[in-house]
Amino acid sequence: MPVGLIRYSPINLGRWLVWGGFALALVIAPLVFSSGSSLSLLSLMGTMMIFSLSYNMLLGQSGMLSFGHAVYSGLGAFFAIHAINLSSSGTLQVPLTLVPLVGGVAGLLFGALFGYVTTQRSGTAFSMISLGIVELVFACSLMFPGFFGGEGGVSGDRVFGRPFFGISFGPQIQVYYLIAFWLFVSAVAMFALAHTPLGRIANAVRDNPERAEFVGYDPQRVRFLMLMLSAFFAGISGGLAAINFEIVSAENVSAARSGAVLLFAFIGGTGIFFGPMLGAIVGVLLTVMLPEFTKAWLLYRDFFHHDGHVRTGRHGQPDRDEPAPGIQGTDAACAACHAAAGRACGHRSDRVRDADRDDVSAVARRGTWHFLEFVRMERRCYVDACLADRDLYAACRRRIFSATTWRVSGCLGGCAGRA
Amino acid sequence: MEFTLISLLNGLSYGLLLFMLSSGLTLIFSMMGVLNFAHASFYMLGAYFGYAISQQFGFWPALIIAPLLTGLAGALIERFGLRAVHKHGHVSELLFTFGLSYVIAELVQLVWGRAAVPYKIPSELDGPLFSLFTMAFPAYRGFMMLVAVLMVVAIWLLLTRTRIGLVIQAALTHPETVEALGHNVPRVFMLVFGGGCALAGLAGVIGGNAFVTEPAMAATVGSIIFVVVVVGGMGSLGGAFLASLLIGMVQTFAVALDWSLLGPLARVGIAPSPELPVYRLLSLTLSEVAPILPYLLLVLVLIFRPRGLMGKRES
Numbered sequence: 071m072p073v074g075l076i077r078y079s080p081i082n083l084g085r086w087l088v089w090g091g092f093a094l095a096l097v098i099a100p101l102v103f104s105s106g107s108s109l110s111l112l113s114l115m116g117t118m119m120i121f122s123l124s125y126n127m128l129l130g131q132s133g134m135l136s137f138g139h140a141v142y143s144g145l146g147a148f149f150a151i152h153a154i155n156l157s158s159s160g161t162l163q164v165p166l167t168l169v170p171l172v173g174g175v176a177g178l179l180f181g182a183l184f185g186y187v188t189t190q191r192s193g194t195a196f197s198m199i200s201l202g203i204v205e206l207v208f209a210c211s212l213m214f215p216g217f218f219g220g221e222g223g224v225s226g227d228r229v230f231g232r233p234f235f236g237i238s239f240g241p242q243i244q245v246y247y248l249i250a251f252w253l254f255v256s257a258v259a260m261f262a263l264a265h266t267p268l269g270r271i272a273n274a275v276r277d278n279p280e281r282a283e284f285v286g287y288d289p290q291r292v293r294f295l296m297l298m299l300s301a302f303f304a305g306i307s308g309g310l311a312a313i314n315f316e317i318v319s320a321e322n323v324s325a326a327r328s329g330a331v332l333l334f335a336f337i338g339g340t341g342i343f344f345g346p347m348l349g350a351i352v353g354v355l356l357t358v359m360l361p362e363f364t365k366a367w368l369l370y371r372d373f374f375h376h377d378g379h380v381r382t383g384r385h386g387q388p389d390r391d392e393p394a395p396g397i398q399g400t401d402a403a404c405a406a407c408h409a410a411a412g413r414a415c416g417h418r419s420d421r422v423r424d425a426d427r428d429d430v431s432a433v434a435r436r437g438t439w440h441f442l443e444f445v446r447m448e449r450r451c452y453v454d455a456c457l458a459d460r461d462l463y464a465a466c467r468r469r470i471f472s473a474t475t476w477r478v479s480g481c482l483g484g485c486a487g488r489a
Numbered sequence: 490m491e492f493t494l495i496s497l498l499n500g501l502s503y504g505l506l507l508f509m510l511s512s513g514l515t516l517i518f519s520m521m522g523v524l525n526f527a528h529a530s531f532y533m534l535g536a537y538f539g540y541a542i543s544q545q546f547g548f549w550p551a552l553i554i555a556p557l558l559t560g561l562a563g564a565l566i567e568r569f570g571l572r573a574v575h576k577h578g579h580v581s582e583l584l585f586t587f588g589l590s591y592v593i594a595e596l597v598q599l600v601w602g603r604a605a606v607p608y609k610i611p612s613e614l615d616g617p618l619f620s621l622f623t624m625a626f627p628a629y630r631g632f633m634m635l636v637a638v639l640m641v642v643a644i645w646l647l648l649t650r651t652r653i654g655l656v657i658q659a660a661l662t663h664p665e666t667v668e669a670l671g672h673n674v675p676r677v678f679m680l681v682f683g684g685g686c687a688l689a690g691l692a693g694v695i696g697g698n699a700f701v702t703e704p705a706m707a708a709t710v711g712s713i714i715f716v717v718v719v720v721g722g723m724g725s726l727g728g729a730f731l732a733s734l735l736i737g738m739v740q741t742f743a744v745a746l747d748w749s750l751l752g753p754l755a756r757v758g759i760a761p762s763p764e765l766p767v768y769r770l771l772s773l774t775l776s777e778v779a780p781i782l783p784y785l786l787l788v789l790v791l792i793f794r795p796r797g798l799m800g801k802r803e804s
Contacts, residue, residue: 135580137587187788190795194524194579195723198715199791205712206784213777325712329587336584 089258096250100243109242110314115354116249117310120256122335122346122353124303129332130340131264132296133276135197136188137328138204139304144323145180145207146173146305148218150312151226158230166228166239170252170309177305178298185297189290192279196293204325211320223319226312239313249310256303261343263299272296330357491622496741502630504737505637506699509692510710511717511729512644513685519724520661520681522579523571526586529711530593531686535559535693536702537601540608548611556690563686567679590707598704605703633695640691641730657681716783720790722800731798736783743779 099112121143128134150173156162157169164172188199211218218224229240237244263269271292274282279289312318321327330353338349514528538555539548546554566589574585610629617625648654660667660677668674700706717736721728750771754761761768790797 133580135583187791190791194518194522194583195719197583198524198719199787201712202716202719202784202787206781206788209780209784213773213781325708329591332584332587 092257093254096254099250100246106242109246111354111358113242113246113249113314114358115351116246116253117307117314118331118334118350118354119347120253120307120310121304121331122338122350123257123260123343124300124307125331125335126340126343126346127260127263127272127296127300127303129335130346131269131276132272132293134189134192134293134297135332136200137197137325137332138188138200138202138207139300139331140325140327141184141204141207141323142177142181142301142304143173143308143311143331144211144318144327146177146308147312147318147322148224148308149173149176149305150309151224151316151318152217154226154228154230154312154316155224158227165231166313167248169313170306173309173312174302174306177308178302180305181298181301185294185301189293189297192289192293200328201325204323204328207323208320208325211323218320219318220320223317223321225317228313228316245314249314252306252310256306257347260303264343268292268295491624492745494621495624495626496745497738498626499630500738500741501734502634502637502737503741504734505634505641506692506696507710507714507717507737508730508733509637509640509696510689510714511721511733512641512726513688514714514718515721515724515726515729516644517682517685518718519726520657521575521678523582523586524579524715524718524723525682525685526583526711527590527593528586528685528689529707529714530590531559531563531689532693532696532710533597533702533704533707534562534593535690536608536697536706537597537606537693538690539694539697540601540606540702543608543611552691552694555694556687559690559693560683560687564679564683567682571682572675572679590711594704594707601704603704605701608698608702610698629699633699636691636695640688644688644726653677653680713783716787720783720787720797722797725797725799728797728799736786739782739786740779743775743782745776747774747776749774 100109103109103112121139124143125136125139128136128139150169153162153164153169153172154166157164157166184203188196188203191199212220228245229238239245239248271282271287274285275287275289275292282289282292308318308322311322334349334353335346336349337352338347339345510528510532513531514525517523517525517528535555538558539551542551542554570589571582571585574581614629614632616628618628618631619626646654648658656667656672656677660672660674664674667677697706713736717729717732720736721730721732750773751761754771761771
């Protein structure tokens with residue numbers, strides 16, 4: 071009698087309910103929270119959820135505590151934004167819906183490259199090497215402005231080609247559904263992966279590498295495979311972030327970003343598959359909401375730099391000209407920046423002169439891209455101002471290079487005080 | 490010649506400062522198996538304590554009190570935080586210290602603000618120590634080197650010539666046996682953790698005014714000292730010493746040299762045009778590459794000698 075003719079495969083009702091509920095929640099969420107700011111918040115959450123889930127493939131499933139996971143999502147984001155730019159100029163034909171895949175493949179390739187080095191070791195040494203890799207990539211990103219766009223980053227325009235059934239991906243709601251689609255697909259894929267033999271062996275390697283080795287599996291190889299796959303999903307989240315914000319800067323590959331995803335995944339719980347998703351929701355809410363309640367908002371905002379805002383007002387499109395939650399952050403930083411720069415230097419760029427006419431909050435409302443540009447312009451005059459004081463200049467340069475807004479503003483303040 | 494000598498001295502003083510940081514980290518790691526992610530935060534804490542105390546009482550009292558305070562903070566954190574996490578394994582401990590680094594950075598910002606504080610070199614040490622040809626070597630750099638060397642000698646004497654040093658050395662490898670002999674190993678752990686943090690604090694007090702005292706200083710130096718520890722071989726003091734000097738030298742020399750690959754290419758008669766895609770890569774000067782050199786070294790060491798320069802075992 072052939073084996074396996076009769077199979078007992080009951081329908082896993084609970085699983086269908088959970089995933090059906092998840093899909094339903096994704097569809098309904100923007101109908102319930104329909105204001106512009108909650109839409110951008112939901113989109114941000116979606117990208118962070120994929121990112122946290124991919125991170126948990128390392129920490130939760132394979133026991134690898136990585137301090138440099140943003141490398142893969144960030145590089146994926148850079149490749150995605152370049153794909154967008156090439157597609158809008160007509161050199162490349164990638165529909166926007168598949169741009170996250172570009173990010174994913176980039177993540178996979180860099181996962182193969184860096185993962186080969188990092189997964190040579192496990193435990194604490196792995197963590198330290200992953201930190202080294204993220205610092206390496208971050209430093210490199212400022213070294214090749216052609217690809218990484220220097221401190222200002224690379225910006226793009228996600229609306230290209232002819233609208234397909236009225237879908238142009240201009241309005242935030244369409245981008246939300248794109249993110250939700252990729253979130254669902256990625257989550258299902260990662261869940262399925264956790265139940266493949268590879269996923270199970272990864273658990274074994276996490277719990278007891280020696281025994282896994284005795285059974286005949288090479289732990290290093292298992293870690294390498296898991297890291298590559300995790301980097302793939304991180305790249306997808308990076309691609310979605312690039313679509314969502316239309317700007318990718320060096321901050322996307324920084325250790326700060328890696329730390330944020332580690333915190334999110336850990337807060338949500340690494341033992342349960344859905345834990346990191348919850349962590350991403352809570353984490354994003356905290357990073358965006360807390361600034362409104364406490365003066366120490368920069369403390370929380372440091373994780374996100376500009377992710378709290380949407381880039382708004384491009385060609386005056388009204389549907390996207392909406393200040394995102396947490397805009398006060400840029401506001402304050404901008405004000406500090408502005409005030410300091412006003413004292414520190416005489417010459418101004420056009421954009422800054424523009425800013426002069428409006429009040430500072432208007433600059434903030436114009437969004438991240440302008441803000442970064444603003445900082446970049448300011449940096450020039452401020453370098454002039456600081457040249458007199460070499461030590462201070464060196465310190466400031468370091469800080470500007472690390473490019474988080476508060477550091478820049480703090481630095482400008484310090485410089486204006488001394489110059 | 491002049492450049493080489495001055496760079497050598499600068500590299501030496503920077504390397505010694507790195508060793509002051511990495512020695513504590515290595516001691517803690519080899520003893521407790523904990524890689525203290527927050528170690529650089531204690532360095533920052535030391536610098537800020539040093540600044541605050543020197544505002545009130547001057548630099549010299551700060552040199553003594555600030556490391557002690559930092560060490561006390563470290564010991565308290567070990568006693569009431571890390572010890573509770575210990576039973577969950579090394580990854581949890583690493584996560585704990587990772588979170589701690591955030592907390593310390595934020596506390597420092599809440600207390601002292603986000604801008605750099607004006608932590609000045611004491612006037613006695615402000616000025617040149619000696620002149621080599623035309624360049625002056627600052628007295629404070631000499632002082633830093635002196636303190637670092639004294640510290641190295643003190644650690645060495647403490648570990649090899651005293652009773653507590655013997656107990657520490659024994660507890661490194663055979664904690665159960667040492668405990669069975671009647672020594673309080675958890676207290677020894679606490680002392681080592683506090684001591685390591687105090688060393689980092691001392692480095693902060695003398696490094697904070699030589700460089701800049703700011704909330705980002707922990708992140709700046711933090712990843713470098715992890716590189717030092719991994720390159721030197723996890724848990725090897727000698728390796729940490731070697732790697733500190735190596736990285737100190739590499740960074741000091743690299744930032745001052747503007748060599749690029751274009752030079753050697755021009756010598757063999759190749760002049761790549763600026764349109765070439767790899768032109769940017771070829772035209773990168775050594776000073777531009779300087780920030781990534783430690784990390785490149787890390788990657789190379791891991792590929793060719795995974796246990797580090799002087800590491801004994803592979804994890």
